[in-house]
Amino acid sequence: QQQQQQQPPVERTLDLDAAIPGCEVVYPWRDGSPADAEAVEFLWRESARRAGLDISDAPLLCAVKPHMPPAARRALAEMVFERMDCPAFFTARDVTLEAFAVGKTTGLVVDFGSSTVIAPVVDGWCEIPISRRLPLPHGARDLDERMLHTLSRLRHPPAPPAAATSPPHRIVAPRLCLPRHPSQPPPDTSRLHPSLLHYHRLELARDARDSSCRVVDTPLRESVARVASMPSSTYELPDGTQLQLGVERSRVPEVLFEGAGACPVPEDVPQQQQQQQ
Secondary structure, rough: OOOOOOOOOOOOOOOOOOOOOOOOOOEEOOEEOOOOOOHHHHHHHHHHHOOOOOOHHHHHEEEOOOOOOOOHHHHHHHHHHHOOOOOEEEEEEEEEEEEEHHHOOEEEEEEOOOOOOEEEOOOOOOOHHHOOOOOOOHHHHHHHHHHHHHHHHOOOOOOOOOOOOHHHHHHOOHHHOOOOOOOOOOOOOOOOHHHHHHHHHHHHHHHHHHHHHOOOOOOOOHHHHHHHHOOOOOEEOOOOOOEEEEHHHHHHOOHHHHHHOOOOOOOOOOOOOOOOO
């Protein structure tokens, strides 16, 4: 009989700032539902440990999205009771809790986060059949991906197809890939998992999005000329490169209203309009 080789146990950590060779970044939740039960369990246990709580000795309240299927809620309950020994567990719609947080039991909740959800709450009950959501499979990460593409395009303008040698997101180097001192050589990132490098690039894009992007008061399709005439914003990459963000500042958050596949403004907006002060 052939002996089956046992896989080594997976070591999990929440410390993603360290350059750990071979560390793969996984996302426990996808589209408002648990995608990796073991990762969710580790996340909850580690969060409780850092807060000084014994998760097996306290009730657990979990805020879930209105569109989470019943099967996913049952899987969460099974994990909490059978693997985490939690004495009590309750799932509540996050839109309902958001209404309660401002002292309301009835209202219209517009939630921007893992997806754009518009849900009416009536007497503390979420009316799921008439709720609407804009599908963003990875939530705000969809905005980060678009911002990363924008930074890459501004950092290195697109070359002809025959001259392109690497994907655009490879060009933007996060702090993890840069030397800590100008006199030091750049660190060796060949042993780092691609998902870890991409995570840090997305974190860089998130910082650029939070510090530079803005939402216009009218649909971007109808206000391209006005937005392009606004003063540009300067964002500095970790390597010291300064990028001028013009209409891109408003194009990225427009995904929240148009959807992840929308392109409300053409990419070839004249540069002289974007840089007009």
